[in-house]
Amino acid sequence: MTAARNLSLASTKVGGREYPLRSVPTCFVCASSYRREVEEALIGGAGYRTISRSLPSDANLSPRNIADHLKNGHFPIKAEAVTRLREEQAQERGAIVAKGAEVITQRYSFARRILQRVDERLASGEIEPSVQDALKAAEFLARFDAEAAEDALTRTVDAVFDVAEQLLDDDTYEAFGRELARHPELRALG
Numbered sequence: 183m184t185a186a187r188n189l190s191l192a193s194t195k196v197g198g199r200e201y202p203l204r205s206v207p208t209c210f211v212c213a214s215s216y217r218r219e220v221e222e223a224l225i226g227g228a229g230y231r232t233i234s235r236s237l238p239s240d241a242n243l244s245p246r247n248i249a250d251h252l253k254n255g256h257f258p259i260k261a262e263a264v265t266r267l268r269e270e271q272a273q274e275r276g277a278i279v280a281k282g283a284e285v286i287t288q289r290y291s292f293a294r295r296i297l298q299r300v301d302e303r304l305a306s307g308e309i310e311p312s313v314q315d316a317l318k319a320a321e322f323l324a325r326f327d328a329e330a331a332e333d334a335l336t337r338t339v340d341a342v343f344d345v346a347e348q349l350l351d352d353d354t355y356e357a358f359g360r361e362l363a364r365h366p367e368l369r370a371l372g
């Protein structure tokens with residue numbers, strides 16, 4: 183097991199270039215039949231944990247194994263190059279996320295400004311809401327009330343069950359639950 187033997191004539195093509203394939207027998211990734219998948223994922227900028235999770239379970243490669251393979255320079259491309267590539271891709275992804283957040287924030291503040299403007303014009307009597315506007319507002323409030331009522335009902339039922347659980351023995355508590363489930367009024371609530 184000498185270094186010379188490890189630096190065999192085998193080579194691999196990465197990013198259109200030919201690299202000598204170095205293989206260190208004590209390294210789990212080098213010895214793995216999933217080596218190629220791991221290295222491709224590394225080039226793609228995936229994190230060690232993500233790569234480890236994405237491999238089939240028989241790969242048995244931990245994030246640490248993958249990190250060691252890269253840090254110890256077993257990968258045909260220089261570790262710094264891969265690290266740089268990964269950083270660039272992380273920055274790109276970060277930029278995309280930031281851009282998305284910016285668009286959402288802009289839309290949100292735009293909507294807020296419109297509502298505020300309408301509110302001001304309504305208050306000053308500059309505009310009068312139509313009957314249709316009033317109906318829509320009423321519909322909105324009714325829906326809001328229904329949701330609040332449902333929340334209140336849920337809280338009440340929870341409270342009843344809490345008290346029942348504290349006071350009743352197991353058999354009685356079970357019977358209580360069964361009877362409630364059978365009760366026509368409660369069944370109607372569905």
Ligand SMILES: [Zn+2]
Nearest residue numbers: 209212251256
């Ligand atoms: Zn290795």
